[in-house]
Amino acid sequence: MAVLEVRDMSIRFGGLQALENVSIDVPEWEIVGLIGPNGAGKTTLFNCIMGLYSPNSGKVAYRDHDISLLPTHRKVALGIGRTFQNIGLVKELTVLENYLLAQHARIGYGPFSGMFGMPNTWFAERRARASAMEVLDFLGLAHLAHSRLGGLPYGTLKLIEIGSVLATDPDVILLDEPSSGMGPDEAHSFGEQLLKLRQTLNLTVLMIEHHVPLVTAVCDYVYCMNFGQILTHGKPAEVASHPEVVAAYLGGEIEVDHPKEVEDATS
Amino acid sequence: MRTPVVTFILAALIGLGLLFGAGVENGPNPFITLGVMNGFVYGLVALGLVLVYKGTRVFNFAQGEFGTLGAYFLFFFLTKGLPYWLGIVLAVAGTLVIGLGLERVVIRPLIEAPRINVLVATIAIALALIGIEILIARIEPRSLDSILPALDAAGDPAGITIFGLTIEPQRLIALGVFGGLGGLLAWFFSRTDLGLAVLATSQDSFATKVVGIGVPRMSRFIWGLSAALGAIAGILYVPLTGTLTPAVMTVNILIPAFTAAVIGGMTSLPGAFIGGTIIGVVQSVGGWAGGHFTLGEQTWNLIIPGVEQAMIFVVLLLVLLARPQGLLGKEA
Amino acid sequence: MTATDIAPPVDESTVVLPAVKEPTRWRPNTRGWAIRIAVIAALVIVLGVRLATLGGLWADHISQAVIFAIIGLSLNVILGYTGQVSLGHHAFVGLAAFVAAHHITERAGCLPEEGCQYAPMGGFAVAVGLAILSGIIASGLLGIVALRIKGLYLALITLTYGFFAVNSIFEIPSLTRGGAGMPAPRPKLLITDHRFMVFCLAALAVCLFIDWRFLASRIGRAVLAVKNSEAVAASYAVNVTAYKLMAFMLSGAFAGLAGALFAYRRQIVVSNDFRFESALLWVLMVVVGGLGKRTGVVIGSMFFALFPYLIDLVTPLSDFLANLDRDPEEFTLVIGPALALITMIISPGGIAEQIRPITNWLAGNRFTMHPDGGSHHKPSLLAKLRNRSAPAAEESS
Numbered sequence: 001m002a003v004l005e006v007r008d009m010s011i012r013f014g015g016l017q018a019l020e021n022v023s024i025d026v027p028e029w030e031i032v033g034l035i036g037p038n039g040a041g042k043t044t045l046f047n048c049i050m051g052l053y054s055p056n057s058g059k060v061a062y063r064d065h066d067i068s069l070l071p072t073h074r075k076v077a078l079g080i081g082r083t084f085q086n087i088g089l090v091k092e093l094t095v096l097e098n099y100l101l102a103q104h105a106r107i108g109y110g111p112f113s114g115m116f117g118m119p120n121t122w123f124a125e126r127r128a129r130a131s132a133m134e135v136l137d138f139l140g141l142a143h144l145a146h147s148r149l150g151g152l153p154y155g156t157l158k159l160i161e162i163g164s165v166l167a168t169d170p171d172v173i174l175l176d177e178p179s180s181g182m183g184p185d186e187a188h189s190f191g192e193q194l195l196k197l198r199q200t201l202n203l204t205v206l207m208i209e210h211h212v213p214l215v216t217a218v219c220d221y222v223y224c225m226n227f228g229q230i231l232t233h234g235k236p237a238e239v240a241s242h243p244e245v246v247a248a249y250l251g252g253e254i255e256v257d258h259p260k261e262v263e264d265a266t267s
Numbered sequence: 268m269r270t271p272v273v274t275f276i277l278a279a280l281i282g283l284g285l286l287f288g289a290g291v292e293n294g295p296n297p298f299i300t301l302g303v304m305n306g307f308v309y310g311l312v313a314l315g316l317v318l319v320y321k322g323t324r325v326f327n328f329a330q331g332e333f334g335t336l337g338a339y340f341l342f343f344f345l346t347k348g349l350p351y352w353l354g355i356v357l358a359v360a361g362t363l364v365i366g367l368g369l370e371r372v373v374i375r376p377l378i379e380a381p382r383i384n385v386l387v388a389t390i391a392i393a394l395a396l397i398g399i400e401i402l403i404a405r406i407e408p409r410s411l412d413s414i415l416p417a418l419d420a421a422g423d424p425a426g427i428t429i430f431g432l433t434i435e436p437q438r439l440i441a442l443g444v445f446g447g448l449g450g451l452l453a454w455f456f457s458r459t460d461l462g463l464a465v466l467a468t469s470q471d472s473f474a475t476k477v478v479g480i481g482v483p484r485m486s487r488f489i490w491g492l493s494a495a496l497g498a499i500a501g502i503l504y505v506p507l508t509g510t511l512t513p514a515v516m517t518v519n520i521l522i523p524a525f526t527a528a529v530i531g532g533m534t535s536l537p538g539a540f541i542g543g544t545i546i547g548v549v550q551s552v553g554g555w556a557g558g559h560f561t562l563g564e565q566t567w568n569l570i571i572p573g574v575e576q577a578m579i580f581v582v583l584l585l586v587l588l589a590r591p592q593g594l595l596g597k598e599a
Numbered sequence: 600m601t602a603t604d605i606a607p608p609v610d611e612s613t614v615v616l617p618a619v620k621e622p623t624r625w626r627p628n629t630r631g632w633a634i635r636i637a638v639i640a641a642l643v644i645v646l647g648v649r650l651a652t653l654g655g656l657w658a659d660h661i662s663q664a665v666i667f668a669i670i671g672l673s674l675n676v677i678l679g680y681t682g683q684v685s686l687g688h689h690a691f692v693g694l695a696a697f698v699a700a701h702h703i704t705e706r707a708g709c710l711p712e713e714g715c716q717y718a719p720m721g722g723f724a725v726a727v728g729l730a731i732l733s734g735i736i737a738s739g740l741l742g743i744v745a746l747r748i749k750g751l752y753l754a755l756i757t758l759t760y761g762f763f764a765v766n767s768i769f770e771i772p773s774l775t776r777g778g779a780g781m782p783a784p785r786p787k788l789l790i791t792d793h794r795f796m797v798f799c800l801a802a803l804a805v806c807l808f809i810d811w812r813f814l815a816s817r818i819g820r821a822v823l824a825v826k827n828s829e830a831v832a833a834s835y836a837v838n839v840t841a842y843k844l845m846a847f848m849l850s851g852a853f854a855g856l857a858g859a860l861f862a863y864r865r866q867i868v869v870s871n872d873f874r875f876e877s878a879l880l881w882v883l884m885v886v887v888g889g890l891g892k893r894t895g896v897v898i899g900s901m902f903f904a905l906f907p908y909l910i911d912l913v914t915p916l917s918d919f920l921a922n923l924d925r926d927p928e929e930f931t932l933v934i935g936p937a938l939a940l941i942t943m944i945i946s947p948g949g950i951a952e953q954i955r956p957i958t959n960w961l962a963g964n965r966f967t968m969h970p971d972g973g974s975h976h977k978p979s980l981l982a983k984l985r986n987r988s989a990p991a992a993e994e995s996s
Binding site (some may be wrong): 278326386397401514518526529575576583 | 682684744747748750751752754756758759760762763765766767859875876879880882883886925929930931932933935936937939940943947953956988
């Protein structure tokens with residue numbers, strides 16, 4: 001059974017057909033890769049799945065339930081986590097506070113008991129801190145709990161963000177270029193970490209990724225997009241050698257041996 | 268490239284058509300005429316707002332107070348016995364110097380700060396100017412003479428009469444100055460190298476640095492120009508109401524002018540002109556409808572307090588709710 | 600089946616893991632705590648004794664300062680927590696003041712012209728409640744507008760709303776009695792200025808507590824996340840619409856409370872008390888205090904309120920002003936904006952940033968001039984100017 005099913009998703013921005021009849025299946029416990037040149041519509045697809053954009057047509061189903069019309073925060077509360085290309089963390093908060101924010105739906109006391117400082121809110125906060133620390137410890141980031149985000153290296157921030165998505169207690173996570181800003185070694189160890197995460201937490205993953213060695217190493221299935229359409233899909237090795245995919249990447253070959261340079265680490 | 272100039276001429280024609288053409292018996296004609304005339308002053312201040320916004324992406328809250336300042340300068344020089352024309356020159360020059368000084372001391376250090384901070388900074392400038400006016404000129408109203416006397420030699424009201432409403436010479440001068448300045452600015456931004464450089468700076472300050480246009484120089488130029496525009500608006504407007512008090516331009520003109528600029532999309536000079544006229548007419552007709560309401564045979568005399576402010580609030584809210592980027596605006 | 604039927608995917612209670620400790624922070628030893636507690640206690644006692652022995656006039660000044668502080672907290676919620684600007688707060692405070700006064704005189708029937716000296720206690724409580732409610736409703740409506748309009752445009756909508764309210768709503772004779780003003784007699788319990796000051800201080804304490812818990816709880820984190828990025832906030836399961844409205848309504852509640860206190864402090868509400876200059880000044884006092892920092896905001900607001908009276912204390916200054924025939928109050932409109940500009944240009948953190956070493960030490964941290972460890976230390980003004988003059992020099996050569 002597919003955890004996440006996208007059916008015939010289309011969206012238009014003015015004269016630009018950003019997505020056209022995109023269908024994707026993300027089966028339970030699989031890591032599904034989404035590759036394609038810049039501007040192919042990968043992040044747009046994420047935004048449509050999450051409800052940040054309203055697609056012109058198409059459906060999203062989560063475990064056979066149609067969730068197309070749910071607002072973003074409800075989808076997240078159901079168990080769909082999502083990271084951003086340029087780090088979806090809150091600058092004003094410390095790492096630990098970001099992880100508390102991530103548990104927003106689970107902490108769950110009402111606004112009035114919060115504002116008036118009712119005893120139950122204090123206990124709920126303490127429990128949330130404990131589970132935030134567990135996630136941080138799991139990722140080996142516990143020593144950074146009280147740090148501010150400014151000044152931390154980009155790769156660390158990416159990892160912190162993935163951790164904060166884990167803290168939302170997801171069932172399936174959507175990762176937007178998780179290895180951007182990482183060197184080849186870091187990307188490799190990130191891949192191992194991702195496999196370990198899936199093993200321990202029973203995660204299902206849909207991941208936009210440019211780093212082809214990482215894709216071939218961890219993904220069970222790969223979709224390749226170009227000009228808002230699914231170009232092809234299949235096992236990583238098949239897709240990487242598919243002539244149309246090779247053509248889509250600026251007519252050049254996919255550099256399997258020499259990983260692609262980080263394109264835009266600052267954005 | 269020619270579009271702004273053409274649009275501007277078109278808009279001017281529409282305005283003049285409204286001014287002279289809308290003749291219905293016993294209708295709100297005088298109010299429309301009055302509204303159009305007020306609209307020119309709104310448009311003039313709106314031009315200054317649009318100029319600064321176009322050039323530096325900053326909303327200048329102190330634009331209205333530049334006008335009050337100019338009027339006070341003029342008042343000061345007239346009491347010193349200087350001729351009117353010299354007073355105007357000195358008043359505009361004085362406001363220009365203050366505008367340049369404020370740009371150097373306040374705006375330049377904040378050039379890379381978030382835009383909302385710069386908005387708050389211009390609010391602080393406006394408030395400080397009001398405070399200084401109160402301290403030096405006191406709160407009591409002064410009267411400022413018109414450029415041409417409102418009464419001719421025979422003691423009759425001067426100027427031309429339309430639909431039973433006499434338009435004072437001052438308003439006609441305001442109309443002329445407004446049209447001239449608007450056209451000049453439209454030409455400046457579409458035809459001159461400096462104007463295009465200013466536009467480029469507002470789009471991407473980093474890129475302009477790379478190609479060698481100095482951002483500080485542009486900022487200085489824009490603030491000086493807008494301070495001078497503000498002063499001219501004040502000098503033209505204040506004699507129309509007859510009373511000069513601290514904050515008079517901020518209270519009476521800034522908000523309608525801003526609304527005019529928003530209707531025009533904040534970056535369009537002809538838009539500011541059209542917006543100013545629309546706001547003037549809406550306010551004036553609103554005031555008329557708030558006073559007398561005629562339906563068939565019956566006439567009600569209503570008195571709605573502050574109907575002119577209410578009209579502006581409603582217009583601004585509706586425009587922004589419908590199109591958060593302004594009626595004629597292309598960008599947010 | 601709808602999506603709401605889906606069961607939560609993970610059952611937390613089955614796994615019990617050993618708790619992970621938060622990294623240890625530096626904490627003072629017993630002596631360190633003792634010194635800090637002693638300092639705080641000394642401050643509280645000195646301030647308490649001073650306030651308890653104040654004369655009526657200064658008690659009234661302090662009441663005004665406390666009302667300003669509550670207004671500052673109210674604006675701080677919008678400016679500091681949601682990142683928007685409200686230039687129409689004089690309308691919210693004024694509306695609440697009129698509602699409070701209107702209820703006491705017209706509804707509770709305490710008409711001073713009919714010889715009513717003291718407002719009934721029940722009517723007073725209801726009036727304060729209604730004032731807070733009016734603030735919540737007015738500010739909630741602004742919040743609805745803020746769902747679509749942001750930044751500059753929202754700021755100017757609030758400004759036009761302020762003008763509209765002052766010129767239209769505040770001119771409705773049955774609510775405000777026109778220019779003569781609506782009387783707002785105090786209840787007997789609060790009849791002296793001194794007792795009223797204590798009441799105001801208690802109200803401020805409640806506001807500070809609510810503000811503290813608001814920011815420290817999931818509510819405040821959600822609001823800060825929305826300010827940072829709505830898309831990111833939604834991806835942490837935050838209902839962006841609800842939390843934006845909640846922040847605006849909290850701000851409105853504070854503004855309403857401040858309005859009620861405003862009414863009973865003067866015991867008469869005149870529409871001329873609510874000028875757009877005050878709304879702008881209130882924004883600036885929050886900036887001077889330090890956006891988003893409640894201690895700084897309270898200090899900054901109180902300073903703005905007390906500034907004219909503090910000038911009066913300095914005899915040479917007040918003599919000088921008396922010679923010029925100028926009222927110290929008139930200087931607030933010059934000094935306030937000047938302070939705000941200096942704050943923004945030189946130290947954007949405001950008073951809160953300046954007193955941070957002290958507040959940090961009192962809260963049980965090491966004393967250091969750079970509590971963020973230097974990484975957030977902004978370059979000095981001189982350094983900035985030097986950086987900027989370098990490309991300018993190239994340009995001219």
